[in-house]
Amino acid sequence: MPKTIGNPLSWTMGALGSAAGYATVVAAPAREHVPPVTRRLVMADLRAALQKGWEDLTAMRSDVMFACMLYPLMGAVLLGLATQGSLTHLMFPVLSGFALVGPVAGLGLYELSRRREAGMAVSWGAMFDVLRSPRFPRIVMLALFNAVIFMAWLLLADAIHALTLGPDRVLSLGALLSEAVSTPAGWVMIVVGSGVGFLLAAAVLAVSVVSFPLLLDRDVSLPVAVKTSVRVALENPAVIAAWGLIVAGLLVLGILPALIGLVVVLPVLGHATWHLYRAAVA
Numbered sequence: 001m002p003k004t005i006g007n008p009l010s011w012t013m014g015a016l017g018s019a020a021g022y023a024t025v026v027a028a029p030a031r032e033h034v035p036p037v038t039r040r041l042v043m044a045d046l047r048a049a050l051q052k053g054w055e056d057l058t059a060m061r062s063d064v065m066f067a068c069m070l071y072p073l074m075g076a077v078l079l080g081l082a083t084q085g086s087l088t089h090l091m092f093p094v095l096s097g098f099a100l101v102g103p104v105a106g107l108g109l110y111e112l113s114r115r116r117e118a119g120m121a122v123s124w125g126a127m128f129d130v131l132r133s134p135r136f137p138r139i140v141m142l143a144l145f146n147a148v149i150f151m152a153w154l155l156l157a158d159a160i161h162a163l164t165l166g167p168d169r170v171l172s173l174g175a176l177l178s179e180a181v182s183t184p185a186g187w188v189m190i191v192v193g194s195g196v197g198f199l200l201a202a203a204v205l206a207v208s209v210v211s212f213p214l215l216l217d218r219d220v221s222l223p224v225a226v227k228t229s230v231r232v233a234l235e236n237p238a239v240i241a242a243w244g245l246i247v248a249g250l251l252v253l254g255i256l257p258a259l260i261g262l263v264v265v266l267p268v269l270g271h272a273t274w275h276l277y278r279a280a281v282a
Contacts, residue, residue: 053272109270
């Protein structure tokens, strides 16, 4: 009998129940401690990954784009919270934070690309098979790292604003933009904030560029996955830096049209990340 998915709620609850059964795995040693072999990357690998990512999206567009409607909705909620009270100054840090949480948001997309590459059946419900992985606790631990970096970024952005523009919070986006672009203190805020954001994004990129898909694909420990990702970044600094710029540029394009562009941008980046991992790790 073919396996049925059921409705989204029942599927999700069932998957979470299966993941709970694997919770004890987090304390057990991974069977595979030897780091995988990495490959040298060239700029053509980025073009190939994006092309394959687009092909994955066009092949699974109804399932993927339906599921990815969640991302602009999440962004709208975060922006709504940021514009309440005295948090308007955090609007731009929240938007730029998509680059920090993107590797986590792409987990289901990596699974779809993995299944399509292997010739397996693909549907929107397959995205939740990540929750059934015996390595899911390790994935959660790595996701917590990204969440901590995101929260640290918001706290640092708040502190930078207070140190440059003062402790008083602006109450409108127009006032914030005016102060940022027309005053020396605003220029300092932009420069310092951009520098801090760049360093945090670079750290997340190095740690996450292949670690999430690697954990999904192979039985490796969390330290091995992170070390492999950092090694890929160190061995291919120009290519990974270019990938980071591509990700940032596409996210900006996705955010500008009221976040709706993320419905296309995030799936392409998620699928492309899987194919970049396949190119980088033997």
